[in-house]
Amino acid sequence: MPRTSAKTKDRHDPIQLLTPQGEAVTDARLPFDPSGADLPALYRDMVLARRLDTEAIALQRQGELGLWPSLFGQEAAQIGAARALRPADMVFPTYREHGVAWCRGLDPASLLGLFRGTTLGGWDPRDVNFNLYTLVIGAQTLHAVGYAMGIVRDTGRITGTDRGRDTGSDFADPAVEHPVDPADPTDPTDPAVLAFLGDGALSEGETNEAFIWATTQSLPVVFFCQNNQWAISAPYSVQSTVPVAQRAAGFGLPGIRVDGNDVLACLAATRSALHTARTGGGPTLIEAFTYRRNAHTTADDASRYRETAEEKEWAAKDPISRVRDHLVNTGAADPAYFAGIEAEAQTFAEGLRSRCRALPEPDPALPFEHTYAEMTPELRRQLAEHRAYLTSLREMSDLSGERA
Numbered sequence: 001m002p003r004t005s006a007k008t009k010d011r012h013d014p015i016q017l018l019t020p021q022g023e024a025v026t027d028a029r030l031p032f033d034p035s036g037a038d039l040p041a042l043y044r045d046m047v048l049a050r051r052l053d054t055e056a057i058a059l060q061r062q063g064e065l066g067l068w069p070s071l072f073g074q075e076a077a078q079i080g081a082a083r084a085l086r087p088a089d090m091v092f093p094t095y096r097e098h099g100v101a102w103c104r105g106l107d108p109a110s111l112l113g114l115f116r117g118t119t120l121g122g123w124d125p126r127d128v129n130f131n132l133y134t135l136v137i138g139a140q141t142l143h144a145v146g147y148a149m150g151i152v153r154d155t156g157r158i159t160g161t162d163r164g165r166d167t168g169s170d171f172a173d174p175a176v177e178h179p180v181d182p183a184d185p186t187d188p189t190d191p192a193v194l195a196f197l198g199d200g201a202l203s204e205g206e207t208n209e210a211f212i213w214a215t216t217q218s219l220p221v222v223f224f225c226q227n228n229q230w231a232i233s234a235p236y237s238v239q240s241t242v243p244v245a246q247r248a249a250g251f252g253l254p255g256i257r258v259d260g261n262d263v264l265a266c267l268a269a270t271r272s273a274l275h276t277a278r279t280g281g282g283p284t285l286i287e288a289f290t291y292r293r294n295a296h297t298t299a300d301d302a303s304r305y306r307e308t309a310e311e312k313e314w315a316a317k318d319p320i321s322r323v324r325d326h327l328v329n330t331g332a333a334d335p336a337y338f339a340g341i342e343a344e345a346q347t348f349a350e351g352l353r354s355r356c357r358a359l360p361e362p363d364p365a366l367p368f369e370h371t372y373a374e375m376t377p378e379l380r381r382q383l384a385e386h387r388a389y390l391t392s393l394r395e396m397s398d399l400s401g402e403r404a
């Protein structure tokens, strides 16, 4: 039976359901029965997501990828949020949601192709209801709102606006508002939208427009902000003096602040907020308070702007080790289980490496052909010039091969 955390909670303290020591606790602000979560499966997801990340960084270092934005440290936020989704829900990611992509069933090689430069987009968003990665900060929040508007228009769904919803409170608890079990897969409600964003995206006009539009229209969208505390080298403190979740009140939507390194809190908050969204209760902003343990991307050097002490402090709050400790301490998983996951991760990594190297080179005509529905005469001319240039390169390399 999880104990109730003894510490008196400040209302802005992140909600925690699994401590860094792996102890399950309760929090009245987010009622959640941990038996409704498959912790061994969540552990497996997090281990494989981290392995995907480690392998991608190694591939980048070997020159196989141009760039890689690491998720290291953010596994609980991503897996917790993603495992709250249903297949029909739609996800709008940034460029760092590799763990979410994994949970949606996207082929991880598609992610590698994007950063290897062998694809112009990566995948068809409709295949697994996971939109394309968005590198323009904050742009995906408006895409998500537009999609949510589409859901409302298509289904003729009653929204909270029609019911005169009171949107004035921060930290309103959607779980309390909706006692129906949000995990129940037979719940016959409509799809919802889950939009990911970073703390830096909150400083973008688009994100603020998205919040306003989603709230006034009471749209079925959840904004999941991974506050990893850094927007490249800009700390959150230069963007705001209050927690991310507290900023929600200014827009009139509920804000929930959870420990982003706690997979259970992330799962519970997202399940609850998605349920609110799909049952006409409107949007929620979730702040998953976490830490990006690697540099921003493989092109960045975090030691130029970050203290080692801060990095060490967050290493002690590792999202994976706390789940492992919990599974060991409660006897929910034995050494054979962990060995099995380790072996699976090894095979997964080997497959990933060979599949990355085997990704087909793109047809050089694609950027020309895909700019417009039909190519203009000017683009045709440019393509012909480009082909002639590539042929001349090949001839030169053939010649130098003959000489050698």
Ligand SMILES: Cc1ncc(C[n+]2csc(CCOP(=O)(O)OP(=O)(O)O)c2C)c(N)n1
Pocket: 094, 096, 135, 136, 137, 197, 198, 199, 200, 201, 202, 228, 230, 231, 232, 292, 296
């Ligand atoms: C509109 C726009 N402005 C600036 C950039 C450059 N840029 C790339 S990543 C980044 C920081 C984003 O930080 P955050 O939203 O916290 O996400 P994180 O990378 O930490 O996950 C910036 C400013 C961009 N890609 N798009």
